[in-house]
Amino acid sequence: MTEPTKTKNLDDRYGFAALPWSRARDLLATQTPKENLSFFVGTVRPDGRPHSAPVGAIWVDGALYFKSGPGTRRARNLAANPACVVSVRLNGLDLTLEGEAQRVTDSATLERVAAVYREGGWPATVDGDSLTAPYSAPSAGAPPWSLYRLVLDRAIGVATAEPHGATRWDFSR
Known part of the structure; x- marks a missing residue:
């Protein structure tokens, strides 16, 4: 489980206390993959321009995972x-997570992760060192899909509900 080493209150001038990481972590754990959430991954193109695309992401055992076809712009950017x-x-919290995407290839x-995707209704199975299914979002590219784990450097949360x-x-790291 990833825990922060430093916390900075960005809203103390209005008298609000710092939000605990457990709030973001618990929302990720309970809302993925069951809630209809829209995740977006931002990457950097080789020429330095930004790229953003929707992705099917889930929080499993204290880490965020997402998939991408190897031919997508996202996967090519992450390779470089x-x-x-x-x-x-999330319900009650806007969240950005910054870090590095590491390709996951170990079968366990x-x-x-495929089992958690299935719990959420997407029939993922393991195919070698990738995931596959009868369908996926068009932004994922063609199967099989590479799985990535986000290694966190920083997260920022802005509460949209009390507190x-x-x-x-x-x-x-």
């Missing part, structure tokens, strides 16, 4: 530069 940002509007993790506040959490 693994730095990325993932954003999502692939099986575990309000805004907080930055820094993580060390």
